[in-house]
Amino acid sequence: MCLKVLIKAGQLNQADVNMLLKSGAGIDDRNKKFNWMDQKLWLNIVALSKHKFNNDPSGFFKDIVDRISRYEKDWKKFLDENSPENCPVPEYEDKINGEASIGNFLHLCLIRSVREDRAVLASQKFIRKTLGEEFMAPVTDQITEVWEESEPCKPILYLLAPGSDPTNSIDELARKKRIPTQKISMGEEQEIIAMKHIDDAMRDGFWVVLNNCHLSLEFMAEMEEILNPKGKEIHETFRLFITCEPIKAFPLGLLQMAIKVTTEPPKGIAAGMARTYNTLITQDFLEKVEPYEKWRNIVFAVCFMHSIVYERRKFGPLGFCIPYEFNSSDLEASLIFCENHMTTAFNQNLQISFKAINFIVCDVQYGGRITDNLDREMFGTYGNLWLSDKIFTEKDYNFMQLSEFPYTIPDFPEIQKYHEYIRSFPEKDSPIIFGLNVSADLTFRLNESQSMINTLIDSMPKEGGGGSGRTKEDEVRDKLEQDLIR
C-alpha cells in the first residue's frame, strides 16, 4: 500500500519495488567475495549493488561490495546487531539520510537484503516514517463501534480464528443494550429454526447470532434476500451477527454487504493462561477435588503446558513439524481426566499415578491430534518434565530453571491470586521457556518476513520494469533466452 503511494508520487518506480521484493532471487553469482557470508546474502548484495534506484544511472549501492571489503569489521558487526534496523548503517548512514525522498526506502531495501529476518520490523519503521504513526497502530474495533456502524440489513460478520470466540462480547453488549438475543449454531436442519428466529427478530427488533455458518453455506446464499425483504418492515434494532471460519466459498454478495470483523486470539503465554483462568477455571473448580493443594498444582501444570504447546506453534517447524489445532477442549478433557483420576485415588487411598496422567494427556488427548512421531516424542518430553510428582514434592516448582522469569507453580487458595500471578508473567515470551534456543526467535521472524514478502509479491500487479515500457513477456523471454543459450 505504502509502496504504491510512493510510486504515485513519482519517487519510486516498479523496478525498485521489485528489487525490494525479489532481491537476489533471480541472479546467480558464484564469485562470492567473503567467506563468512552466506550464498543467499551475497546474491542479495550483488542485486543491491546492480540496481539503479529511481532510475538513477549511477546506482545507489553500486560500490557496496568494495565498501564491505574495506570495512569488513564494521559490516560484520552491523549484520550481527540484534536490531540492525535501528542502528546506523556503516558508511551509508549519511548518504541515506541525504536522500530525502527515497532514503527510507533505501534503508528498507538494505535491511531486507542483508537481514531478512528483520524485514517486517524494518518495513514497520518505513511505514511509520513515510506515512505516519497512525498507519501502524493495530486496528482494535470494539464491539460497540462495530455496532454503531451496523444497520438492520447490514449483518456483522465475524471471521473466526482458531481459539477465538466473539459470542461473549456480543452477549455483553446485548445485556447492556437490553436486547434479547437468540443464538443458533448452524448445521444440518438448523436453517428452519434460524429462519424462524430471524423472522421473529425482524418483527420485534431482537438480535440473532448465527454461529459456525461455514457449515451451512447454502443458507448463507439466501441470506442476502432474507435481509432485503420486499414489502416487509424490519424493526430498527434488529441485528444479525454471523460467525464463520474464513472460507472461500462464502457468498460474495453477503460478504460485500456485511461489516467484516476478524478476531484473533490474544497471543502469548500470559494471555493464554489468563484466558484459561478466566473461562475454564473458577473458584469452585479449584475446590473440586481433594486434596485441594495437589489438585490446584495439577490444574496449573496442565494449563501451563497447554499454553506452552499452543504458543510453540509460532516457531514453525522448529516447534512442531505440523501446526496442530490444539484447543481448549483438549485442555478441558485432560482436566476432566485428572479430576476423575484424583477422585478415585483419593477415595481408594491410592497413589496418584503420573504415568497414567501422562499417557492420557500426552498420548491420548493432545497426542490424538499429533500425527508426526517426533512431535509426539517431543510432547511426551514436556509431559515427563512437567507432569511428574515433582510438582507436589518441590515447593514452588520451577518449570524451566534457565528462564529469566521464574515460571513456577504457585499455590493460592483463591482464584484471584492466580489471576494476579498470571498478570505478572512477562508480556513477551522468551524462547527459553519453551525449551528452545534463544535464536529460535530469529527463525520465527524470518518466517514472518518471508510470508510477508510472498504476500506482497502475490498482490503486486505483474507489471514490467517500469519506465522502460517493457512488458513482462519481454522480460521473461529475455531471461529464458539467456538461460537457453547458456
Add this chain to the structure above:
Amino acid sequence: MPTPKGLDPNQNIPLNIFLRQEIEQLQTVLNIVRKTMTDMVAAIEGTIIMTADLVNAINMVFDFRVPEKWQFQAGAEISWLTPSLSGWIKGLIDRHYQLNSWLTKQGRPISYWLTGFYNPQGFLTAAMQEVTRQHSEQKWSLDAVEPKTEVQKEIIGGEDGRIEKTFNVPSEGVCVHGLYIEGAAWSRNEKKLEDQTSKDPFQAFPVIHFTAMSTAPQTDARPAPGRGKAEPQTRNFYECPVYKYPKRNDKYLITKVFLRPDSASNDKQKDAAPPNGILPKYNWRLKGVALLCTKE
C-alpha cells in the same frame, strides 16, 4: 565402474542402481524444463497458443519463482523445492555436476552431497545393502541391520556438490555432507552438541559417515565390527532427525543420526543432573534440533 571391495561384480551393485535411478529422474526433469522453456518463448512470440499453464509459468519466472511444472507432476514432487528461481537453477547445475562426476570419473566420490539426491532415503538404504553384502560371510542380512552413523571432523563447505578436500574414507559405508544443523550448534573438537550462539540459525554440519551394523543375535564368538561398542555409547545420545527441507514432516524425514549431547560424554556422568534439571536427551528434543539438507 570399479567394484567396491568385497562385492560380487557379477551382481548388480546397489549404489550403481541408485545412480541410474537418480540420473533418469534428473533427465525427466531436464526434459520438462526444456519443453516449458521453448514453449514459453514460442507462446510469447505467438507461434503456439498460450495455455493457462504457460501463463502461470511465465508469471512465476517473472517473479523469480519456480514454475509449478518443474517441481510437481500430478501433485507429486519431481525435483526439489526452493523458493527462488536462482536457487532452483543452481540446484539443477549442482545436481548434474555431482551425478556426472560420479558417473564419469574413476572411482566413487569420497563424500556424497546428500542434498543433491532425489531419493536420499534410497541412497542410504542402498549403502546399507552394500555393507550387508560385504559382510555376507558373517551372515548379515538386510532385514537385520540398522543404520550406524558417526560424525567426522571435516566440513565440506559450499552449498553444492563440489568437493575440494580429501580425507581418509572408511572402507565400508558412505560419507555424506551438505547438512545443516538447526536449533543447536556442533562442537567439532569435542564432537558433541552445544548451545547455539551465532546469529545464523543454521550451521554447516561436518561429514557424516554412514554405515550399517547387524542387529541379529551373534551366533559366532567373533563379534562383528560395529557391534558391541556402539550400543552403550548411543544409549544417551540425542536421536537427531534428518530432514530434506526446513519444513519438517514425515515425508521429508530421511533418517536419524545419533548425536552426543553435551553432558553425556561418558557413562559415569549420565546420571548427574544437568544444570537446568532436564536430561540432555530431552533438552535437545525440546529445542527442536534437527539436521536439514537445505536452508531454504
